[in-house]
Amino acid sequence: MWAKLALRLFFRELRRGELTIIFAAISLAVLTVFSLSSVTERIRLNIEQKSADFIAADRRLSSNHELDENYLKVAQDFGLRTAQNIYFDSMLFAGDELVLGSIKAVSNSHPLRGKITLKDALEGEQYEVAAAPAQGEAWLSEGLFYTLGLKVGDQVEIGAGMFSVTKVLVQEPDAAFFSLAGNKRVLLNIADIPATQAVQPGSDVFYRLLFAGDEQLLKDYYVWLKPQLRENQSWQGIKDRQSPLGENLERSERFLLLAGLFGIMLAAVAMAVSAKRYCERQYDPVAMMKTLGGSRRTIKRIFLMHLSLVTVSSLLIGLAIGYGLQEVAVDYLTQFVANELPAAGPRPWLLSIAIGVVCALMFSLKPLLDLFDIPPLRVLRRSLGDKLAVSRVHMALSVGTIFMLMWLFSGDIKTTLLLFAGTATLMGVLFGLSRVFFSAGRKLGLSPGNSWSLAIATLQKRANANAVQLISFALAIKLMLFLFVLKNDMISDWQMQVPEDAPNAFLINIGERDVDQFKQFFAEQNIHHEAFYPVFRGRVNALNGEAFARRVSRQEGEEQQEDARSGVGRELNLTWTDTLPDGNEILEGQWFEQTDELQVSVFEGTAERVGIELGDTLTFLVNTQTFEAKVTSIRSVDWGTLKPNFVMIFNSAMAQRLPVTYFTAAKLEDSHVRPISRKLLQYPTVSMIDIKNNIAQVQSMIAQVSLAIGFVLSIVLISGALVLISQVQASLAERMQEVVILRTLGARGRLIKLATLYEFLLLGALAGFVAALVSDVTLFIIQQQLFGVDGRLHPYVWLLGPASGAAFVAFIGYFMVAHTMRQNTQGLLRKVA
Incomplete structure (x- = not known):
């Protein structure tokens, strides 16, 4: 019986729009989390994939002496793909010319990640392959062609072996960041090493094994491998690489994580406000049910069923919209990154569903409990139950839930604490400031009939509600300013690190x-x-x-002195x-x-x-x-x-x-390659280290992160707007009453409209000013603590905050209440009643 009643009430309230707020809030939380986490995850995976391409593998094992063949066998048993590299120096002879070149001999499976860039002739077009030279062939870097006077198809002698020069080697994915072989590189097949006779006992040879596969398999393999590694052997991934690339990879991951947290925070705030507002609007219906004999248990079942239905439908709608949104974003980003972004996997789905359910449960729990406690006498005395409207328990529960959601999303307690502390500081400062501001307004002595006087009087009348609104407005503005400045600041810092005239x-x-x-x-x-x-x-x-x-010599069994x-x-x-x-x-x-x-x-x-x-x-x-x-x-x-x-x-x-x-x-530009090669031919002892590929990789990473953050900023902007809408919507009923009273007392429509506009301008300007100060200080700390750069303040934000806050809040707030003010007094009276 109660289920039938619950469904009837549910569909009735859907038609009336009673559930729209909470439905939209949960959907917002889900679609925000899904779209942000999916896009940022795909960008992160793409950056990691490109970074893995940069070392030609997911992991590599390096050693100055020959590695145990069993390492490869066990890796293959784990299901990993493997490759071998051997590095050594050897003389190259062609005609009457000779030069010392750096040889890299690779197995047929090389490279495991990325591609090698080649040319079929010095003046030919570049193209990419994922293959190794055939046995008996040699691929030479462009500088060696000029030094030895070669062309494709000629023969070159390397050590004791004779090889056919078949390709011009332009770029390798795993070229060392600072390699002395910059313009004197040779790629051979590893099967040709015996023919060179260059690798003998005691030769200066460097060995490397490459591994690629599932991340968990790599971790499992390393657990087996680690106890067997010696001190002069190193296991590395791209994050271990001591280069600007590895540093920028870590920085970009922190950047994407930080951006995603903003969407979580705004969605959670919108949900908390909306859930509380929805329950407050049910006080009268619940009182009526109790008056007509409805039990607390029945009422609880009805509204819990409503919450369940809204949550499930919101999850489905939110996931559908979020999926479509991230597909549009990914299609847009793909145009700039020049390759298909990898799939994000199940994490965005699971995270979005978990956060949607947690939001629905935790933010609705205390308002629902308050709703069930509404006394039946409220049908006679409308003020009964109003004391439940401001609940410190609900506020504490909401704040704690937001913190847990942020921690769940980030997995990083330090980042979560920094952002949360900044937000808590903002809330405390604003609440105190709002009380002082609203109290001071009473002493201004503004004249009656003035729009500013009416606006300030309205602010004073709803001091508590306005303080909460002010915090919500400031939070939305703070996060948008924070992300805007962080994006411009950090991307600018990265680009400054690799300026246009940076050496390559x-x-x-x-x-x-x-x-x-x-x-x-x-x-x-x-x-x-x-x-x-x-x-x-x-x-x-x-x-x-x-x-x-x-x-010490391990060969002689020496041990280092402990002291x-x-x-x-x-x-x-x-x-x-x-x-x-x-x-x-x-x-x-x-x-x-x-x-x-x-x-x-x-x-x-x-x-x-x-x-x-x-x-x-x-x-x-x-x-x-x-x-x-x-x-x-x-x-x-x-x-x-x-x-x-x-x-x-x-x-x-x-x-x-x-x-x-x-x-x-x-x-160096492309036009400098031939002149510098000819110049170096006159100085055979001079070596050139080419790092153009490394710079291009870093710049590609910066571009991808910049695009991703631009998308996140747009999502946060929408989320912030919805937070403001939910806050203004919560005060619409009270505003209708005020409009009716003012019109009854003879106030003109222009006076009421301007007073409403000025009210939102004042709220937005105050929220924007405090948001700018707090966000700038928080940004200063985060730049130092998370990104390892010198923090700096941004005075222009202190002006941008109040201006943008006033404009943003005034536009959205006035837009929300404009329809109310256009209605006639009779229509408003019916709605109020």
Whole structure:
């Protein structure tokens, strides 16, 4: 019996529109979560896939000595695809020319991810393949063709083997970020290594195994592999890669995660407001049911059934709209990323359903309990039950639910806490400020009949309700401002890291007497280049006379002394200069002064890890010479600029103490390839490192994240608008009463309209001002804590916030109540009654 009554009431209220608010709120939450999580997940997977293409695999195992063949066999048993790479240097001979080239021998399955870019002739068109050279063939980089005077089809001798040159090697997905083989690269089939006779016992050879497959299979395989790995063997994925690419991948994931959280927060706020408003509108019907003999149990069943029906239908509609929305967004994004975005998997579906159900249950729980407690006497005394309208328990429950939803979506407690704390601060500041503002308005003494006076009087009359509205408005504005500034700020920072004139090639091993020749060459060819730095290799042996732990021979069974201090652990590329390089900033101490004393500036990361402080003395071993230098400064280094950077820099007192070569970076265009190759032919000891492919990868990532955030911003804008609509809708009944009273007292329609417009302008401006201040401070903290960049304030937002807030709230608010003010007094009286 109760079910039949519940269904009858349900369809009746659907026709009346009583359930529209809560239905729209749940649908909004679901479609927002689904579209945001799906798009951001697909963008994230695409970035990871491209990043995996960049290392030609999902994971790789690297070693300076030959790897156990059983590693490959077990990986294949796990269901992983595998490939092998072997790197070594060897002489190349062609006619009367010879040059030292860097050889990479690969198995037939290489590459596992990504593609190799080739040309069939020096002047031919580029194309991509996912294949290895056939046995007996060699693919050579363009620089080697010029150096050796070759053309496709010629023969080249590599070590003791003769090979046919069949392709021009343009790009490899797994080229090292800083590879000395930049313009002298050779790709061979791994089966041809015996023919070269270049790999012998004691040869300097580098080995690498590549793996690709399901993420869980890779993790399971690593669990088996890890106990067998030695210290000089490394297991890496793209996130482990020490390069700007790996750093930008982590940063982009945080960015997409942060953007998705905003949609969750706004959808949750809309649901909380709407659920409470819906239950408040049922107070009179429930009182009537109780008066007519309806039991609490029956009423509970009726409204729980209503909630269940609304939740299920909202989930279905929300998922359908969200799916269509993300498909439109993905089709749009695909035009810019030039490839099909991978499927997102089940996570967006499961997450959206879970959040929709949680929203419906948690945000409706306390209002429903209040609804069931409505006394029957409310049919005679309408004020009974109104004290339930403002519930601290409901507010606390809603706040806690929002926090849990954010944590569920992000899986990162630090990010969730930062955003949540910023939002809580905003709410506290606004509530206090609103009370002061509304109270102060009484003392302004504005004249009767004035629109501003009426607007301020209305704000005072609904002080508590307006305080809640103000918080909702400010929250929506804050999140939109936050995302807008973050998008522009962070994307701008990334683009600044890779500016248009950023170097894309490095030249090393330049002799001191050849520096002027290269400077002249760069000037003639109009090639932008960085400064020429003297470079030498050295090892830090001691700190303040305390020797670091020396390397031990495992072959001889030696063990490292347990009490020995850990040092840098490797030889460093060192330089000297009297000028602080671009992208470096002094954090402690001061830059070098003119002195004959040997001084050194240290990168902050190394100083922190090793325990180096200002005034310490470092002992260096360079070749057979030992030097002591005083630490005079600690520097931050922006490695992402792709400009020459060093862990340690000496002052010019180091000059003339030992032989050096020089190092520089340049920005090369396609037209510079042939001239630079011919120039390098005159200097066989000079090597060029080409990183154009790496820069293109980083820029592609930036473009994808920018597009994704633009989509998220539009979703957040819609969500914010719906939050405002739900808040204004909640006050429509009271506004109808006010309009009726004002018209009865003789107020003109223009006066009422302007007063309503000014009311929303004041609310929007105040909400926007506080939202701008709080969002800017929160952004400052997040930039430092989550993105690892120097935070900065944005004063322009303090003006943009009030202006945009006033315009946004006034437009939506006035649009919502305009229909009410156009109705005649008789029609309004019927609705109020």
